[in-house]
Amino acid sequence: MEQAFFLFVAVVATASGLAVVMARNPIHSAxxxxxxxxxxxxxxxLLRAPLLAVIQMFVYVGAVIILFLFVIMMLDVRKEIRTPFLKRWTAVAVTIVVLLAAEMxxxxxLGEQWQTPSFALKSGQMSSVRELSIALFTEFLFPFEIASxxxxxxxxxxIILTRKETN
Structure with missing residues (x-):
């Protein structure tokens, strides 16, 4: 049941991610x-990390999307809709999506051959902030710093792209 739910969530996430970049209307993308x-x-x-799920909902869905919507409202949406979509990149995007779907x-x-990471939780076990922080700042410190x-x-x-030239 858990795998079926994951497949459903993954398909919806992939489809909505595609809709983000393929939609012509910025509001539809948001x-x-x-x-x-x-x-x-x-x-x-599904990964038994409720803290990360709540943070995802508050920070990204709550704050970042509101910021995006304010920026979109400040733009001239009618002008953006009339601009032609970059059709030459559609083939590249579809190729990447097909490759990622094949990989998934x-x-x-090959799911039975997966190696369980050392920080993975046992079935039914809930994660804690302490375990998350230990894993983040020990094993994953370098990727965390690269992301920052x-x-x-x-x-x-x-900032450079939006700066106005004053001469």
């Missing part, structure tokens, strides 16, 4: 992003 974030929270619940199904078919650097670069890039 709504599809909300659906994708809710599906990620459901995956966290291959992993599901990438977010910093994205923030600086967004």
């Amino acid at each position: 709504l599809a992003l909300i659906v994708c974030f809710v599906q990620v929270a459901a995956v966290f619940l 199904f291959a992993l599901l078919l 650097v990438i977010l910093l670069v994205a923030l600086v890039g967004a």
Whole structure:
């Protein structure tokens, strides 16, 4: 039952992720992003990490999407809808989606051969903030720091792109 629920959540998350990048209307993209974030929270619940699921709902669905909607409302949506969609990248996007779907199904078919990570929870066990923080700041410290650097670069890039030239 758990695997069937995961497959349903994964399919809906993938479809809504596709809708985010394929929708022509920015409001529709934001709504599809909300659906994708809710599906990620459901995956966290399946992983028996209710704290991460609640954080996902509060931070991303609650705060980030509101920020996106405010930005979208400040844009001229009618002008954005009229701009042509980049059709030359559609083939690349579809190829990547097909490759990722093939990888997902291959992993599901080879599911019995998966190695359980050292921090994985036993069946029925709930995660705690202490276990999460120990795993995050010991085994996953380097990826955590890389993610923070990438977010910093994205923030600086967004500031540079939106800065107005004053001469």
